[in-house]
Amino acid sequence: MKDRLIELGYAAGWRVVRTLPLPVARRIFQAGADRAYARNGPGTQRLRRNLQQIVPDMPDTLVRDGLRSYARYWLEAFRLPSQSREDFLAGFGMSDENFAELKSVIADGKGVVLALPHLANWDAAAAWAVSHGWRMVTVAERLKPEGVFQQFVAYREKLGLEVLPLTGGQRPPLDVLAERLQQGYAVALLSDRDLSRSGVEVSFFGGRTRMPAGPAILAIRTGAPLFAVDLSFTPTGTHAVLRRITPVTEGALDVRVKATTQLLADAYAAGIAQHPQDWHMLQKLWL
Numbered sequence: 001m002k003d004r005l006i007e008l009g010y011a012a013g014w015r016v017v018r019t020l021p022l023p024v025a026r027r028i029f030q031a032g033a034d035r036a037y038a039r040n041g042p043g044t045q046r047l048r049r050n051l052q053q054i055v056p057d058m059p060d061t062l063v064r065d066g067l068r069s070y071a072r073y074w075l076e077a078f079r080l081p082s083q084s085r086e087d088f089l090a091g092f093g094m095s096d097e098n099f100a101e102l103k104s105v106i107a108d109g110k111g112v113v114l115a116l117p118h119l120a121n122w123d124a125a126a127a128w129a130v131s132h133g134w135r136m137v138t139v140a141e142r143l144k145p146e147g148v149f150q151q152f153v154a155y156r157e158k159l160g161l162e163v164l165p166l167t168g169g170q171r172p173p174l175d176v177l178a179e180r181l182q183q184g185y186a187v188a189l190l191s192d193r194d195l196s197r198s199g200v201e202v203s204f205f206g207g208r209t210r211m212p213a214g215p216a217i218l219a220i221r222t223g224a225p226l227f228a229v230d231l232s233f234t235p236t237g238t239h240a241v242l243r244r245i246t247p248v249t250e251g252a253l254d255v256r257v258k259a260t261t262q263l264l265a266d267a268y269a270a271g272i273a274q275h276p277q278d279w280h281m282l283q284k285l286w287l
Helices: 002-019 022-039 042-054 061-082 085-090 096-107 122-131 146-158 173-182 214-222 253-274
Strands: 092-094 112-116 136-140 162-165 186-190 200-204 207-211 226-233 238-245
Touching: 002 061, 022 042, 022 061, 042 061, 042 253, 061 122, 061 146, 085 092, 085 122, 092 096, 092 122, 096 112, 096 238, 112 214, 122 136, 122 146, 122 186, 122 226, 122 238, 136 146, 136 173, 146 162, 162 173, 173 186, 173 214, 186 214, 200 253, 207 253, 214 226, 214 253, 226 253, 238 253
Parallel strands: 092 238, 112 186, 112 226, 136 162, 136 186
Antiparallel strands: 200 207, 226 238
16 A cells, blocks of 8 residues: 555656646745755755765755755656657756767767766756757666656656666666667766665765766776766756766776776766755765
């Protein structure tokens, strides 16, 4: 019964929230964020500890702002399926230099690996890329209950992405992703939190954590360009900054993967430090 209620809750979110006038929906979601801040539950406490790791002298209002940013992500996620290609293009942006570089590497046909931390609205970024006619594939964590996982797969497929399950698929996702890169796809991977418990240990904001090896492995094995993608909310949308990562070329494969993953972690840290309120990390991260 509990699983079914959770499934119905997400389904209602996608159906009901997009029918509300945007100002009304914004007030509702911000009120929910402020209530979560006042209740100070486990997720809020974890976000506070994570933010203290990156901003040691932070005001506690940063936690409130972080919860409001997280609520904004969910508000936008529930409304994205009803938006048009023109909405996707208008609601997302990057510098002309970054756009020209990304457009160039995709035109080369070798694919591109886009590694992202949990910042701002990564789904809006994917919808923007697909709206340019670029083929994109990603990997989804197999959430529980299964019905919620299937809803998220259907949601991202409606945005135009190909979605591979992290576990339980017919083939290992890295093998499929390598093939897609050879076919000229953009591979988008959320990569600041390891879900496998076998990730690469890196230094991150003065502590130790593990991050997925997938982006580094794919870039090293296929030669596809690798970018760390920094996202942040603007008053009207989401803005991206691309940081090109040059994979390490010397040493054994595991050495190169570890060093390249550290470069990604450093790039993530540079972006998160500039807008920590948009980093949606409500789970344990540091070892």
